[in-house]
Amino acid sequence: MKPDASESDIQRVIEVVEKLGFRPHQMPGASRTAIGITGNKGAVDPTHFENLPGVADAIRVTKPYKLISRDLRPEKSVVKVGNAEIGGSELAMIAGPCAVETVEQVFQVAEVVANSGAKFFRGGAFKPRTSPYAFQGKGEDGLKILAEVREKYGLNIVTEAMDERGIDLVEKYGDCIQIGARNMQNFSLLKYVGQTRKPVLLKRGMAATLEEFLLAAEYIMAEGNYDVILCERGIRTFGTHARNTLDLSVVPAVQKLTHLPIIVDPSHGTGRNYMVNPLARAGVAVGADGLIIEVHPCPEEALCDGAQAQTLEQYQELYTQIKAIHSILTQEEMTIASA
Ligand code: PEP
Ligand code: MN
Numbered sequence: 065m066k067p068d069a070s071e072s073d074i075q076r077v078i079e080v081v082e083k084l085g086f087r088p089h090q091m092p093g094a095s096r097t098a099i100g101i102t103g104n105k106g107a108v109d110p111t112h113f114e115n116l117p118g119v120a121d122a123i124r125v126t127k128p129y130k131l132i133s134r135d136l137r138p139e140k141s142v143v144k145v146g147n148a149e150i151g152g153s154e155l156a157m158i159a160g161p162c163a164v165e166t167v168e169q170v171f172q173v174a175e176v177v178a179n180s181g182a183k184f185f186r187g188g189a190f191k192p193r194t195s196p197y198a199f200q201g202k203g204e205d206g207l208k209i210l211a212e213v214r215e216k217y218g219l220n221i222v223t224e225a226m227d228e229r230g231i232d233l234v235e236k237y238g239d240c241i242q243i244g245a246r247n248m249q250n251f252s253l254l255k256y257v258g259q260t261r262k263p264v265l266l267k268r269g270m271a272a273t274l275e276e277f278l279l280a281a282e283y284i285m286a287e288g289n290y291d292v293i294l295c296e297r298g299i300r301t302f303g304t305h306a307r308n309t310l311d312l313s314v315v316p317a318v319q320k321l322t323h324l325p326i327i328v329d330p331s332h333g334t335g336r337n338y339m340v341n342p343l344a345r346a347g348v349a350v351g352a353d354g355l356i357i358e359v360h361p362c363p364e365e366a367l368c369d370g371a372q373a374q375t376l377e378q379y380q381e382l383y384t385q386i387k388a389i390h391s392i393l394t395q396e397e398m399t400i401a402s403a
Pocket of ligand 2: 162163332358368369
């Protein structure tokens with residue numbers, strides 16, 4: 065739509081799309097609204113829309129993914145998560161333990177995360193573990209602890225759900241529903257989370273191509289939830305020096321094709337304590353919109369992913385360093401914009 069299109073112009077286009085038997089997706093942006101169309105079997109004749117008041121252009125998106133594509137929405141999406149944003153000019157830091165273990169453990173980390181100036185807290189209450197005998201998470205009790213973190217520290221809660229019941233619970237207690245790497249292609253779960261109105265953090269599957277990753281995001285958006293944040297968390301390769309291979313090249317690739325924000329998870333991406341900081345710095349340098357960092361007050365006692373957890377001190381050092389890198393990048397953007 066044109067920047068000056070009125071609400072009734074937008075509604076008119078939506079009505080026309082519905083009359084044709086297709087599904088309209090209204091996606092407001094900072095300066096203009098895009099209206100995506102899905103449910104059509106073949107090409108839709110653009111003359112249905114071209115001459116309607118307020119319409120700037122009718123574009124055919126020929127890629128397999130539609131709603132996530134830059135063709136539909138050239139400007140970047142900024143996703144509101146609780147009282148903060150991901151994808152805007154500020155770098156989003158999501159820090160916290162792999163798993164919620166105890167109130168003390170969680171509060172200890174939350175205090176440091178909140179004092180650092182970060183706006184998001186992570187912590188798993190439902191843990192997808194390789195072994196059925198490993199700690200599976202505290203479930204709803206864990207979510208209640210996370211809700212207390214929001215109350216006490218003002219942090220926005222990002223936490224994983226693994227099934228529909230979990231999604232209902234995370235919707236109730238959290239601010240952002242994480243869909244983990246192992247569920248990236250759980251299509252019924254993607255459809256279910258697409259019907260919620262909470263933002264979704266979608267992690268890349270450990271063997272997913274970029275196209276599969278983007279189509280997973282498309283699944284969520286096709287259901288009407290447009291608040292999707294992508295996360296690169298490492299993929300499986302032949303390398304054994306790290307837990308996964310953090311594929312930073314996917315960040316500019318994603319940014320070229322989609323308007324969605326993308327963040328980087330160097331914790332799962334490397335699985336090694338000493339690699340997290342350097343790869344976090346690289347993630348910011350490559351242009352990610354944010355980071356996920358696992359932090360534990362005592363990594364050697366962690367019930368999950370202790371090998372990659374940053375201590376409280378390491379986290380503070382890491383955040384100071386990446387803020388410095390991010391400020392150079394944003395100054396540079398300002399210089400380029402004014403040149
Ligand atoms: C996590 O964030 O704790 C997690 C399990 O991540 P992933 O799905 O990327 O393995
Ligand atoms: Mn973890």
